[in-house]
């Protein structure tokens with residue numbers, strides 16, 4: 391197999407005293423759709439920001455297309471980001487611009503295309519996400535699902551080589567869920583994009599991905615095709631894939647045991 | 663007890679130094695983006711409108727009233743000494759040297775500075791700034807620098823408008839209401855107001871205040887805790903810190919300019 395597009399090696403990252411990653415290794419090949427999964431709070435969003443160069447790891451490297459993201463100069467990092475699309479959980483649309491202008495934003499910032507051509511390109515991208523007729527609306531008038539579709543259109547405006555989605559399925563109603571699943575699939579298929587889907591929605595992620603990486607306790611605990619993971623005998627993997635509430639992966643945020651907390655009496659509080 | 667007070671003091675001091683350091687690095691980053699601002703003129707024009715033009719109303723009205731009050735107060739003091747002819751000089755010097763830059767600066771911090779902080783803080787808390795970074799658009803250059811330049815250009819102009827309207831207000835009260843001779847009012851003012859000592863020094867003050875207030879406003883927005891509570895606090899801090907900065911710097915600048 392050829393050299394992976396994204397190579398994460400021995401990644402360590404801590405927030406304060408809390409270690410979020412303790413040695414993560416991930417390879418992502420060109421054209422693949424990869425799901426990075428794990429329970430809420432494992433650091434999926436953090437990993438995405440490390441890949442995008444917005445956070446610096448304490449140790450380890452992230453290499454994209456042969457470039458070490460965290461060793462790049464400001465200008466080189468920005469040049470690399472032009473080839474990356476990133477979809478934030480909130481959509482992160484610019485609230486003072488219309489849907490059309492949001493999608494046109496990267497084109498106007500990074501190209502000298504005539505306005506006539508930008509118009510056509512934007513309409514094509516909006517057509518792809520089914521929102522061509524919503525182009526005059528403002529972000530505040532969109533539902534959460536629509537906002538994320540506009541953000542998707544914007545993320546693919548510059549025809550990037552890869553795209554990262556943060557929880558694209560979270561909070562979608564059943565209909566828009568189906569639409570978003572199809573969209574993620576179509577976008578990677580039609581454009582040959584390398585796609586990284588960061589998610590905790592097992593069913594949808596398994597449906598579209600070629601490879602799944604399961605994160606827990608700061609490490610990748612299992613990786614492979616969705617079928618391989620479903621057949622895995624590891625209790626960790628089974629717990630997550632079947633969505634069992636508690637098991638080897640604790641449901642509770644780490645800390646003191648419940649009984650001890652109950653016995654300790656009242657909570658120190660500055661409320662009174 | 664004492665230990666915890668000392669510890670709190672130490673933490674406060676470190677925090678302050680840390681913020682000051684970040685603030686200065688931030689200013690350096692802004693300054694690197696300033697030349698580009700003049701190339702991307704439409705962005706600057708838009709900010710000049712929302713930072714400058716939208717502050718015009720409060721500045722103009724306040725200037726007029728401050729001038730009118732100054733004239734009334736000045737007249738009743740001066741008339742005891744038979745010096746009411748100097749009313750024009752008194753008002754003009756007060757406004758041009760002090761009140762124009764200082765009061766316009768305070769009003770500007772309350773109107774435009776707080777709005778800047780809130781706007782940038784909201785962009786941060788809704789991930790718009792992060793989103794821009796990932797679209798390879800540097801928010802320092804696209805968002806912060808144009809706002810900074812607009813603020814630095816706007817405040818001196820607003821301060822000048824404040825002073826001018828204040829003088830007109832004083833003329834209305836002094837001539838129309840109190841019956842001071844218009845010729846004397848204007849000629850005394852013209853004779854006793856020095857271009858470089860009074861007007862230029864006032865302009866220098868307003869430029870300094872413009873830099874400092876806008877710097878505080880954009881920094882507080884960019885550095886805020888990205889929650890609704892954090893944005894609210896940052897907005898308050900902008901107004902309070904700007905007020906302290908203006909009053910403190912005014913004292914220093916006055917001592918330097920008029921003390922020697």
Ligand SMILES: Nc1ncnc2c1ncn2[C@@H]1O[C@H](COP(=O)(O)OP(=O)(O)O)[C@@H](O)[C@H]1O
Nearest residue numbers: 405406410428429430431432433434435436437
């Ligand atoms: N800005 C921050 N400051 C401190 N801790 C944070 C911050 N952002 C996230 N965290 C912590 O880092 C952990 C991982 O967060 P995140 O990457 O958002 O998880 P996920 O996306 O997997 O739900 C969480 O425990 C969260 O409390």
Ligand SMILES: [Mg+2]
Nearest residue numbers: 434435556557
């Ligand atoms: Mg997340």
